[in-house]
Amino acid sequence: MWTANPYCVDCGKLTDFPNGFELDHEIPVEDGGSEDDSNLRVRCVWWEHGKKCGCHEAKTQREKRAAGR
Ligand SMILES: [Zn+2]
Numbered sequence: 001m002w003t004a005n006p007y008c009v010d011c012g013k014l015t016d017f018p019n020g021f022e023l024d025h026e027i028p029v030e031d032g033g034s035e036d037d038s039n040l041r042v043r044c045v046w047w048e049h050g051k052k053c054g055c056h057e058a059k060t061q062r063e064k065r066a067a068g069r
Pocket residue numbers: 008009010011012013043044054055056
């Protein structure tokens with residue numbers, strides 16, 4: 001995945017291997033998304049003051065809010 005396209009799908013940033021990105025499920029597995037490559041996206045992550053930042057974390061937070069969790 002990362003070798004095919006190392007750019008974050010949200011912000012287009014070139015991510016660092018192996019700590020600058022996470023593979024994210026476009027459709028969460030708990031919502032019926034597949035583990036297939038077609039459902040996986042590279043999204044950037046980084047840490048600031050012990051807190052996770054980046055597009056993957058932002059999406060996770062959006063999904064939590066949407067789910068009311
Ligand atoms: Zn990003």
